[in-house]
Amino acid sequence: MPGIGPKSAQRLALHLLKRPDAEIEALANALLEAKSQVGQCRQCFHLSAEPLCSICQDMRRDRQTLCVVTDSREVIALEKTREFRGLYHVLGGVISPMDGVGPEALTIQQLVQRVAGRSPSTPQEIQGGQPSTQASNLPKIKEVILAIGPSVEGETTTLYIAQLIKPFTKVTRIAFGLPVGGDLEYADEVTLARALEGRQELE
Amino acid sequence: MYLQQLQLKQFRNYAEQTVDFCAPKTILVGDNAQGKSNVLEAIELLATLNSHRTHRDRELVQWGQAIAHIQGTVTRDAGPAELGMTFRQKARRTVAVNGQSLRRQLDGLGILNAVQFSSLDLDLVRGGPERRRAWLDGLLVQLEPVYAHVLQQYNRVLRQRNALLRAQAKRLRGEAVTGDRSTPLLPETDANTDNQALWDAQLAVAGARVIRRRSRALTLIAPHAQTWQQQMSNAQEMLQLTYCPNVPLPAEDAETKIPSQEIVQQAFLAAIRAKATAEYHQGMSLVGPHRDDISLEINGQPARQFGSQGQQRTVVLSLKLAELMTVESVIGEPPLLLLDDVLAELDLTRQDRLLSTIQDRFQTVITTTHLGAFDAGWRSGSQVLEVKEGALRSPSLS
């Protein structure tokens, strides 16, 4: 498990073995329940217990701006900056042939549909399932911000996505202040906020 | 540039050692396996963040210990700086400048510059192309530290692209075994092609950066190497250093002008297209600076095949002196010179030539097993330190 070294793992295991059966069962059930309840938001693929995550449900947010990230951890990091009021799209990784991850393993197809306006975009549409004529008149996505870390794989993913969605919308990317080769996750909030301000349109 | 002090803690066979360098030349004398090269390795690490002996940090940590620390106090024209590195048995290293831990380790480059010369450097002439690429890359990192990042990016893209090609080749073989005879001879046209085109473009962009920088470094160093070879051979030998990029570069308009990034990228992509079928079938990248070489010719003949032993030695010395001059002219300050066991291998004429070149301008650290192995000129005004079982001390007169 991430963040737990061999010593801690041993301590945890020994501790659990000493607990009464009932307690272990409760813990196991809690884990199973959490696993079955927490899924992905149908629209943005952020972690969510509901079909639609709290961010996508929030009608006060700007529904015309999308921020594309690789991972739910980055949604959480970006939310802490309070700089961004639009919606997200979580890719679930970056293109990496070394790890056997091609574009089809990510939520890129869903992103293209979202941007092309071929998927429902309001909570009513998604939950009700009835396509209202009004909804289709809603303003479409005006800007997609690509906030993918500047690693080699992130760069390739950024270029791949940009080339697919450019026909539909304005595409920008965050560029400033991020440590080269670094992960978005490790950038501090100030850096991230500045990076969002300094975003640039992709040529 | 002057390295004033070096501290070693639990580094290799040193438990705790402080070395104060108090003369332009320091001679480390001692028997085999006492720790002479370990001191040079620590300096090399501070200068390049790399050791030519190992890529594994844990080997640097004294046996039985968890961490090792080395620190150098450097004076430069711009002022003093303290550069520290901490190596760990089981975790990533950290690099610190003036006590501040760096977020990007590459930012620790360029504080200390050093040129190394050891008996292994004869491989520069005799060894394969990878040895010469490593030498040129090492020089480039000294000249422009950002090159370390440029090269790292290229290698990463290369590995990803190789993985993609390998997977495709595997699929191709799988189809050839199970399917009919209609195996495609050229890459399929589907989403994969888009994906590969992107990696091609990334490789060309990252590769062109490497190629242009290597080309530029070579135009800087080649004239120096030529001059030195001429001097040491009494004007008998003409040393020609030529960059041989694997991607053929378009004919240059002016004599030494390096084509633009854009033009090199185009040439790179054209070379990829020319090899597309071979790459597709072999499942690996056949084009790019990972296949570069540098040719060394004496009077028009390849030094590797036709040079005598003595000539080859002279070529290596010329290359090292040229490296020293190139770093000095680009950095604006003389770098350190690290001579590991190499001085005794040079004849007296070449020892003299080296001595008169470095004088007191280049701070030099020399290792040897015998003080008597080289000319007395080297000893005068030098600081001598005895190395024994992981400890340094000034020799007693008794």
Ligand SMILES: Nc1ncnc2c1ncn2[C@@H]1O[C@H](COP(=O)(O)OP(=O)(O)OP(=O)(O)O)[C@@H](O)[C@H]1O
């Ligand atoms: N991680 C380590 N911990 C402790 N000792 C080590 C470690 N790595 C190497 N050594 C020891 O360091 C010594 C080698 O030191 P070094 O290479 O500096 O020798 P040297 O004085 O240059 O010898 P030579 O004259 O043969 O080149 C060996 O005795 C080796 O066992």
Ligand SMILES: [Mg+2]
């Ligand atoms: Mg040695």
Ligand SMILES: [Zn+2]
């Ligand atoms: Zn959502």
